[in-house]
Amino acid sequence: MAxxxxxxxxxxxxxxxxxxxxxxxxxxxxxxxxVHALMGENGAGKSTxxxxxxxxxxxxxxxxxxxxxxxxxxxxxxxxxxxxxTVYQEVNLCANLSVAENIFIGREPRRFGRIQWxxxxxxxxxxxxxxxxxxxxxxxxxxxxxxxxxxxAIARAVDIDAKVLILDEPTSSLDADEVAQLxxxxxxxxxxxxxxxxxSHFLDQIYEISDxxxxxxxxxxxxxxxxxELSQVDLVGKMIGRELADLEKLEARPPAREAAPLVEAxxxxxxxxxxxxxxxxxxxxxxxxAGLLGSGRTEVARLLFGADHAGTGSLKIGGEQVNxxxxxxxxxxxxxxxxxxxxxxxxxxDLTVRENIILALQAARGWSRPIPRRKQDELVDxxxxxxxxxxxxxxxxxxxxxxxxxxxxxxxxxLILEPRLLILDEPTxxxxxxxxxxxxxLVAELSDGGMAVLFISAELEEVLRLSHKVxxxxxxxLVAELxxxxxxxxxxxxETIASGARS
Amino acid sequence: xxxxxxxxxxxxxxxxxxxxVLVTAGLFVAMFVAGGIRYExxxxxxxxxxxxxxxxxxxxxxxxxTFVILTGGIDLSVGSVVALATMLSASLLKDGWxxxxxxxxxxxxxxxxxxxxxxxxxxxxxxxxxxxxxxMFLARGLCYTISTESIxxxxxxxxxxxxxxxxxxxxxxxxxxxxxxxxxxxIAAYVLHYTRLGRNVYATGGSExxxxxxxxxxxxxxxxxxxxxxxxxxLGGLLFAFxxxxxxxxxxxxxxxxxxxxxxIGGTLLTGGSGFLLGTVLGVxxxxxxxxxxxxxxxxxxxxxxxxxxxxxxxxxLLQRVFSGGSRRRAP
Numbered sequence: 001m002a003x004x005x006x007x008x009x010x011x012x013x014x015x016x017x018x019x020x021x022x023x024x025x026x027x028x029x030x031x032x033x034x035v036h037a038l039m040g041e042n043g044a045g046k047s048t049x050x051x052x053x054x055x056x057x058x059x060x061x062x063x064x065x066x067x068x069x070x071x072x073x074x075x076x077x078x079x080x081x082x083x084x085x086t087v088y089q090e091v092n093l094c095a096n097l098s099v100a101e102n103i104f105i106g107r108e109p110r111r112f113g114r115i116q117w118x119x120x121x122x123x124x125x126x127x128x129x130x131x132x133x134x135x136x137x138x139x140x141x142x143x144x145x146x147x148x149x150x151x152x153a154i155a156r157a158v159d160i161d162a163k164v165l166i167l168d169e170p171t172s173s174l175d176a177d178e179v180a181q182l183x184x185x186x187x188x189x190x191x192x193x194x195x196x197x198x199x200s201h202f203l204d205q206i207y208e209i210s211d212x213x214x215x216x217x218x219x220x221x222x223x224x225x226x227x228x229e230l231s232q233v234d235l236v237g238k239m240i241g242r243e244l245a246d247l248e249k250l251e252a253r254p255p256a257r258e259a260a261p262l263v264e265a266x267x268x269x270x271x272x273x274x275x276x277x278x279x280x281x282x283x284x285x286x287x288x289x290a291g292l293l294g295s296g297r298t299e300v301a302r303l304l305f306g307a308d309h310a311g312t313g314s315l316k317i318g319g320e321q322v323n324x325x326x327x328x329x330x331x332x333x334x335x336x337x338x339x340x341x342x343x344x345x346x347x348x349x350d351l352t353v354r355e356n357i358i359l360a361l362q363a364a365r366g367w368s369r370p371i372p373r374r375k376q377d378e379l380v381d382x383x384x385x386x387x388x389x390x391x392x393x394x395x396x397x398x399x400x401x402x403x404x405x406x407x408x409x410x411x412x413x414x415l416i417l418e419p420r421l422l423i424l425d426e427p428t429x430x431x432x433x434x435x436x437x438x439x440x441x442l443v444a445e446l447s448d449g450g451m452a453v454l455f456i457s458a459e460l461e462e463v464l465r466l467s468h469k470v471x472x473x474x475x476x477x478l479v480a481e482l483x484x485x486x487x488x489x490x491x492x493x494x495e496t497i498a499s500g501a502r503s
Numbered sequence: 504x505x506x507x508x509x510x511x512x513x514x515x516x517x518x519x520x521x522x523x524v525l526v527t528a529g530l531f532v533a534m535f536v537a538g539g540i541r542y543e544x545x546x547x548x549x550x551x552x553x554x555x556x557x558x559x560x561x562x563x564x565x566x567x568x569t570f571v572i573l574t575g576g577i578d579l580s581v582g583s584v585v586a587l588a589t590m591l592s593a594s595l596l597k598d599g600w601x602x603x604x605x606x607x608x609x610x611x612x613x614x615x616x617x618x619x620x621x622x623x624x625x626x627x628x629x630x631x632x633x634x635x636x637x638x639m640f641l642a643r644g645l646c647y648t649i650s651t652e653s654i655x656x657x658x659x660x661x662x663x664x665x666x667x668x669x670x671x672x673x674x675x676x677x678x679x680x681x682x683x684x685x686x687x688x689x690i691a692a693y694v695l696h697y698t699r700l701g702r703n704v705y706a707t708g709g710s711e712x713x714x715x716x717x718x719x720x721x722x723x724x725x726x727x728x729x730x731x732x733x734x735x736x737x738l739g740g741l742l743f744a745f746x747x748x749x750x751x752x753x754x755x756x757x758x759x760x761x762x763x764x765x766x767x768i769g770g771t772l773l774t775g776g777s778g779f780l781l782g783t784v785l786g787v788x789x790x791x792x793x794x795x796x797x798x799x800x801x802x803x804x805x806x807x808x809x810x811x812x813x814x815x816x817x818x819x820x821l822l823q824r825v826f827s828g829g830s831r832r833r834a835p
Binding site: 077080081095110115139 | 518696697699702710714715716718719776777
């Protein structure tokens, strides 16, 4: 196949943030009618490259050519008008508006300046039906799931006369069927000659859909490859710049030692959230929680942490009967909770790395006893190094960090308290292979050091790899508690989640 | 079981977004009926028209405020701009300026003040609260540079407008000011619902970041709403001048809070993105009706108005909390 002329060519792109070189001399090209995967760890510069391309940021060096003409977009609107549409990782639509409006806003069909609502609704229905979606287009977007919202975002992007469609991690919140549906849509768009730039952390998806990939590492270009010619192992090696062996090392978990029970929940429950469950977590033990989204995983964690009040049952921590009324009392008993929703509930984007890390320790000490600056620096430097937070600059604002590094900062915040039980709710969601491996290794090390960990993840392999014991949740009930022995595989876990009990 | 499905069905027929407006409408009707039962000569059409007449300026100001609050902002300067408009009109008329030139100038000044505040809010990324607070002091201070005394208006055009009554037949009549206010409401409702500017207002209020990434002109929209609010305040000031036939630097103190109260009681979320102009109209009517009822009661001091407004605000803010909390829980 003779390669057609690239529709988009970026050459020598450089972008500097205060204290960080986000992109350095990156070349990138996009051919019409291809799905091109942009690969790299968190912080490698993928998001920055996309934002530079779509005019969210200015470039400091290099040039962008679209259809052979040199362009520089001053805003996402300018990029859109030139035919570059983007669907971001978080759904960037207005949830308060209707589905139809979200597709058409800014380009509403009008007559004499008056918006033609009927035409708009009809056309919205048509566009969505082309994506096999049957929605009530006058309903507000909030009434639909995140997956549907994502599809609406794509419908919007496609309806704009797009030559280049950028999908920045569109699949991170979709289930398998929805991903298949999305891929159908992508293949159809590809046939129409649209160039698709696709970012995803799921390697299987990359190999299923993409034709070509460009790999970035630490803001520099590693290379461009045909997907069919690069094996997954080589890909990961190129992304993280070292061999996969590091990842595999974890596989052999030492068996749980006989240790004193740290947290004993006895028929703890809360009506409407989770049915009474009994769960014991020993010191140095990693307990995994598996189950579908909405099966009550997070609710268990919130009860143990005192974020919700238990309606029934009792809780013992270190053998002592406690009644956790607030997270504060949980923190004072050396419990820590790393929330699933790191953006909304955890990090404060406008504070620096140091301030975010120190926050919980300072809160635990009380505000009348400030931590001396020297102590702060010492602690922060230690954890930045221990968790390999990049950039290793304590004065960097959190919002300038990539997702994986933000997650590490959040972890550091709780680790600094030296908790006895660390609750991790989806700590590896939306972060790349390298950071994931680092966090997994960290969990293993912590538990070897005697810390108990409650590990919640949607990825069964991850749960299996790390846990000594797995609690399976289904329909807001703890249906099984399985020892992670030879007999436990992802298949048996899946079966338990599906059927409700192991035979 | 049937109860639950019944509830779901009802929710489907009345979209959740209309519920706050319907609650306010129900409240207004209930107050009107209660007043009609309790007092003689209360349940007449003229009572409602009087509410419009006495609150025409507040209605216009509240319309501007609705635009601002829908984008998630706030405009504290409106009361002072109203006072400035009355002072400017009165002093310019005293100097012999023609009435219509005065009106045009006052409206332009109001709009320019709003435009300036909007530009500062957007381009310097300063909290609307602070910028409009500064605008509030500025406009109030400008009033006193014109005069610290009350200036009477005796211009024939102004007095004509003040004294004209438009009869609807029967005993029903309104002032031109009330008609102007209604016209403003209708135009504003059209703009909000049927023009791009209006939809951009809702989008910006829903999520400014998303609106920006969807390629909407967020800057223009934000500056436009403060300009509209400034214009509406100036127009409200003119209506207030027709109503009081004087200009005084201490008039309309605290009116920004009445306007915000009316918007909130009308069901518009202070966080932006959700609400209707009809709700604001109902909010103003409810406030006006409270005053009417208290004047009918006769023995109650006018401070009771504030007490009722205070209680109502509490109830409506709690209501908003319940609704927005409910929708957040539904989101995945």
